Amino acid sequence: MTWRIANSLESLRHQLDTRFPGRSLAADGGIGDAAHQTRDSDHNPWYGPGIVTARDFTHDPAHGLDIQQVADQLLDSRDPRIKYVIANRRIATNRTWQWEPYSGANPHEAHFHLSVVADPLCDDAQDWSLPLFGELPDGGGGGGGDTVEPGTFMTWGSDVNVRAEPVLDAAVVAVLPGPTWVTVSCQTRGDTVSTADHVNDVWAYVPALGGYLSNIFIDDPAAWLPGVDEC
Numbered sequence: 001m002t003w004r005i006a007n008s009l010e011s012l013r014h015q016l017d018t019r020f021p022g023r024s025l026a027a028d029g030g031i032g033d034a035a036h037q038t039r040d041s042d043h044n045p046w047y048g049p050g051i052v053t054a055r056d057f058t059h060d061p062a063h064g065l066d067i068q069q070v071a072d073q074l075l076d077s078r079d080p081r082i083k084y085v086i087a088n089r090r091i092a093t094n095r096t097w098q099w100e101p102y103s104g105a106n107p108h109e110a111h112f113h114l115s116v117v118a119d120p121l122c123d124d125a126q127d128w129s130l131p132l133f134g135e136l137p138d139g140g141g142g143g144g145g146d147t148v149e150p151g152t153f154m155t156w157g158s159d160v161n162v163r164a165e166p167v168l169d170a171a172v173v174a175v176l177p178g179p180t181w182v183t184v185s186c187q188t189r190g191d192t193v194s195t196a197d198h199v200n201d202v203w204a205y206v207p208a209l210g211g212y213l214s215n216i217f218i219d220d221p222a223a224w225l226p227g228v229d230e231c
Contacts (some may be wrong), residue, residue, distance in 0.1 A: 131181030148202035166190025166203035
């Protein structure tokens with residue numbers, strides 16, 4: 001059978017490839033293997049016919065792609081193309097937009113799974129409007145509104161390291177290749193960082209990335225971010 005991936009999923013793939021150049025494709029997937037073909041699965045080309053309405057995207061924090069961040073932002077977008085999302089042993093559907101435990105054999109820790117609806121919307125190829133793509137949700141393709149949650153800031157610079165602790169010799173847990181929307185849960189003092197004629201010893205903790213980012217790389221004029229508690 002001739003088959004293809006739904007256009008909406010291909011749009012997301014292109015956006016992620018552009019946003020996170022060099023990201024790992026090790027756990028990416030479209031059409032299902034023989035095991036998928038023995039059961040009901042959106043990885044099978046059953047709609048259309050010949051259209052696969054699910055895709056997997058690899059967890060690769062070293063290149064900035066954290067599957068929990070992407071999955072959470074997809075849910076927040078309330079994009080009508082979404083059927084359900086699975087990541088890190090949890091699933092959320094378009095019925096509730098809330099995470100629930102997932103007990104499937106694959107915990108989806110190496111990748112997240114996105115299924116889109118089995119109707120013509122699956123082939124809506126407009127870009128996905130997510131904060132991580134450097135833009136605020138604006139209703140284009142979703143119902144996210146025009147604001148971001150408290151504690152969300154845009155970073156600046158390229159190849160910015162996110163570290164396990166707020167010190168310069170801590171392990172790098174993620175790299176931001178370019179400006180990125182991040183949600184900061186708290187901030188603390190650590191090693192002093194100096195760049196572009198600025199000096200700052202405050203670091204922001206970003207749960208979605210599992211580490212600390214120097215506030216010097218957050219695009220806000222205040223050294224101590226407004227509205228964010230101390231860790």
